[in-house]
Amino acid sequence: MNKASDDTASDDTSPNAIADLATGTTLISRSIDSLVEQGWAQQDDFLPAPLSAALAAECLALTERGQLKFAGVGRGAAQQLRPDIRGDRIQWLKHGQSPACDEYLALMDSLRTALNQSLYLGLEEYESHFAYYPTGAFYQKHLDRFRDDDRRTVSVVIYLNADWQAADGGALRLHPQDKPTEDILPLAGRMAMFMSADLLHEVLPATRDRMSIAGWFRRRAN
Numbered sequence: 001m002n003k004a005s006d007d008t009a010s011d012d013t014s015p016n017a018i019a020d021l022a023t024g025t026t027l028i029s030r031s032i033d034s035l036v037e038q039g040w041a042q043q044d045d046f047l048p049a050p051l052s053a054a055l056a057a058e059c060l061a062l063t064e065r066g067q068l069k070f071a072g073v074g075r076g077a078a079q080q081l082r083p084d085i086r087g088d089r090i091q092w093l094k095h096g097q098s099p100a101c102d103e104y105l106a107l108m109d110s111l112r113t114a115l116n117q118s119l120y121l122g123l124e125e126y127e128s129h130f131a132y133y134p135t136g137a138f139y140q141k142h143l144d145r146f147r148d149d150d151r152r153t154v155s156v157v158i159y160l161n162a163d164w165q166a167a168d169g170g171a172l173r174l175h176p177q178d179k180p181t182e183d184i185l186p187l188a189g190r191m192a193m194f195m196s197a198d199l200l201h202e203v204l205p206a207t208r209d210r211m212s213i214a215g216w217f218r219r220r221a222n
């Protein structure tokens with residue numbers, strides 16, 4: 001590297017940052033390819049390990065401080081608490097809530113842009129929440145699109161538990177039409193993505209507490 005480029009080098013253009021960006025771009029385009037080919041995608045190491053660890057620590061701290069609330073089923077005035085259907089506790093992510101959340105939201109914005117460029121989906125917004133499933137909690141088979149609101153288009157779940165084993169249970173079970181079910185274990189850094197209106201899925205109970213961020217890219221209302 002010559003002197004001039006040394007002088008202008010900043011953190012953003014360091015070889016590591018450029019390599020991270022290139023890796024991120026590859027992971028994004030790979031996961032969009034599988035979304036198109038099979039209607040869903042699993043991408044390991046989608047989050048860099050330090051980011052996934054920071055988000056896990058934040059989710060755990062919020063849980064321990066009692067800041068997560070039982071999640072409801074349905075939307076608006078029709079929303080109900082139904083622990084027989086879903087047993088997770090959630091907190092919606094906001095810009096500025098922590099550096100880790102902001103880094104995560106920036107990554108999701110790159111994914112949104114890439115989805116729009118490849119698939120012309122017109123995704124305009126992203127909403128997401130931390131989810132904490134205490135041991136034994138589950139979420140019965142469902143679609144992510146509400147009956148009275150068709151804006152949710154692509155669902156993305158990011159997992160935050162290190163060292164998850166098959167024996168721990170807690171898989172995301174996908175039910176693709178006319179195909180065998182697929183189980184995705186909630187291992188830290190892993191991402192699952194699918195079309196919100198099309199793919200039935202459920203969360204199986206686990207023998208340990210399970211942490212994730214579930215999010216949805218939305219189109220503008222018609």
Ligand SMILES: O=C(O)CCC(=O)C(=O)O
Binds near residue numbers: 144172201203212
């Ligand atoms: O945590 C998961 O694996 C999926 C969660 C889910 O289906 C949802 O929150 O709608």
Ligand SMILES: [Fe+2]
Binds near residue numbers: 142
């Ligand atoms: Fe879901």
